[in-house]
Amino acid sequence: MPRKSVAAERRRELIPPIAALFDSRGYHLVSVNEAARVVGLSKAALYHYFKGKESILYAIHDEFMRTVTGKIEQRIASQPPVEALCGSVGDVVSLYQTHPGYVRIFLEHHRELAPADRKAIQKKRQKYGELVLGIVRAGIASGDFRDDLDPEMIVRNIFGMCAWPIQWWEPDDGPELDAVVRSINAMVLGGIATAQGRRRGRRHTSTGARIAPVAENASISSLE
Numbered sequence: 001m002p003r004k005s006v007a008a009e010r011r012r013e014l015i016p017p018i019a020a021l022f023d024s025r026g027y028h029l030v031s032v033n034e035a036a037r038v039v040g041l042s043k044a045a046l047y048h049y050f051k052g053k054e055s056i057l058y059a060i061h062d063e064f065m066r067t068v069t070g071k072i073e074q075r076i077a078s079q080p081p082v083e084a085l086c087g088s089v090g091d092v093v094s095l096y097q098t099h100p101g102y103v104r105i106f107l108e109h110h111r112e113l114a115p116a117d118r119k120a121i122q123k124k125r126q127k128y129g130e131l132v133l134g135i136v137r138a139g140i141a142s143g144d145f146r147d148d149l150d151p152e153m154i155v156r157n158i159f160g161m162c163a164w165p166i167q168w169w170e171p172d173d174g175p176e177l178d179a180v181v182r183s184i185n186a187m188v189l190g191g192i193a194t195a196q197g198r199r200r201g202r203r204h205t206s207t208g209a210r211i212a213p214v215a216e217n218a219s220i221s222s223l224e
Contacts, residue, residue, distance in 0.1 A: 011049045011059065014039045019060050019101030027057070027109050057109060058117040064099075064106045065124040068092055072131050081139030082189070082197050085158075086204035088132065089188065090181040092162045097171040107163055129155060136192075144197030154192055161187060 018035045025034075032053055036046035050056045071091045075084040095103050113121060132155050139145035145154075161184050169180060186205040189198055 007049070012063065014041075014046075014049060015056070015059050015063060016099065016101070018056055019099065019105060021101070022060075022109075023101035023104050027053075027105065027112065054112070054114045054117065057105065058113055058121070060102055060105045061110065061113065061117075061121045062124070064095070064102045065121065065128065067095070069124065069128050069131070072128065072135075076131060076135065080144075080200070081135050081142055082144050082193070082200045082204075085132070085135050085139065085188070086185045086201055088135070089158065089162060089184050093165065093181050093184065094177060096165055096169060096180075097177050100171070104166060107166055129159075132158065139192075139197065143194060144200060145192045146194055149192060157191075158188055 017038050021030055021035060021038045030053075032046065033043050035053070035056065036043045039046070050059065068088075068091060072084070072088045075087050075091075079087060110118065110121060133151055136145060136151045136154050140147050140151065165180060169175070171177065182205055185201065189201045189205060193201060
């Protein structure tokens with residue numbers, strides 16, 4: 001059992017540099033040899049941890065989903081709807097800065113997953129979507145969000161806003177993270193929040209707002 005745990009931890013350690021390589025070079029252009037080289041392993045040694053590129057691709061998707069799902073579950077358990085929704089937007093957008101390779105792979109290469117892997121990830125995506133939908137419905141029930149809009153459409157639009165920065169934002173040479181998160185939350189709450197909800201969400205949209213943290217053990221490398 002400990003040996004399996006060590007191997008799983010080593011797999012997680014190998015993913016970030018390979019994901020960064022996929023991000024900079026393009027998933028289709030990177031060979032298994034190059035992936036092995038960037039983590040200091042031989043091709044044969046890399047195959048000890050991953051069956052091939054598709055296996056690495058699945059691991060990246062899986063880590064991404066573990067991370068965002070773990071964080072949103074913590075928010076749902078401890079925060080009211082406005083706080084949980086705005087915080088979850090920040091959790092997703094912050095990954096552009098901390099783990100850009102994961103975001104691009106997740107958004108642009110899910111169709112390259114093996115059929116069984118794609119089905120597994122789709123279930124995780126669906127679960128996450130249901131969690132966000134639950135926040136929206138709770139906000140409607142609490143009077144924070146408008147009740148004249150389709151909750152599922154709201155969720156789809158939020159996902160679209162969170163995905164779009166991949167097209168234009170350079171975290172190292174562009175607007176600061178908090179400014180990007182604040183602008184998305186301002187558009188979200190401006191569209192779906194009631195007067196009560198906008199008051200409660202003011203700190204997530206006003207100048208100087210910061211992302212409310214979740215527990216440190218919700219990091220991309222430590223979620224189980």
